[in-house]
Amino acid sequence: MNSMPEIFGLIMDIGEKAGALPVKDKVWTHKVNENWSFKVNGYPEPREGIPGFHVMVEFNGFPAGLIGLNGGIIAAGEAANEDTFIEALKQHLAE
Numbered sequence: 001m002n003s004m005p006e007i008f009g010l011i012m013d014i015g016e017k018a019g020a021l022p023v024k025d026k027v028w029t030h031k032v033n034e035n036w037s038f039k040v041n042g043y044p045e046p047r048e049g050i051p052g053f054h055v056m057v058e059f060n061g062f063p064a065g066l067i068g069l070n071g072g073i074i075a076a077g078e079a080a081n082e083d084t085f086i087e088a089l090k091q092h093l094a095e
Contacts, residue, residue, distance in 0.1 A: 002071065003082045003083075003086060004067055004071045004072045006086060007067060007072075007074075007082070007085065007086060007089065008055070008067055008069075010086065010089040010090065010093065011038060011040065011055055011067075011089065013093055014030060014032075014089065014092060014093060015028065015030075015040070017093065018030065020040075022042070023040045023042035024042045025042055025043055026042050026043075027039055027040065027041050027042065027043070027047050027048050027050070028040045028042065032088050032089060032092045033088050033091070033092060035059055035060055035079075035080075035088070036057070036058070036059055036085060036088045036089075037057075037058045037061075038055050038056065038057050038058065039055065039056045039058070040054075040055050041053065041054055041055075041056075050066075051066070051068070053068065053069060054066055054067060054068045054072075055067040055068075055072070057074055057085060059075060059079075059080040059085075060080075064080050064085075065085070
């Protein structure tokens, strides 16, 4: 199953809840919990090491994924993986 559309949608839901949308022409950084955070690059060109119109996912301060409009990739470790990131995003939205 490709969970990238779900992840991208949850990040946009968090952006709406946080009042960070639209992200066009800015880099928005958001901490999900003590482990997960993400940065959204709303510029067409790379900013802060993130390709244009992409989301960089971090786990414990280290890059753990990169998501664009056409898909992406997230770490596949025991603690850091797509499922644990989705769960963290859902929990964060519920707070």
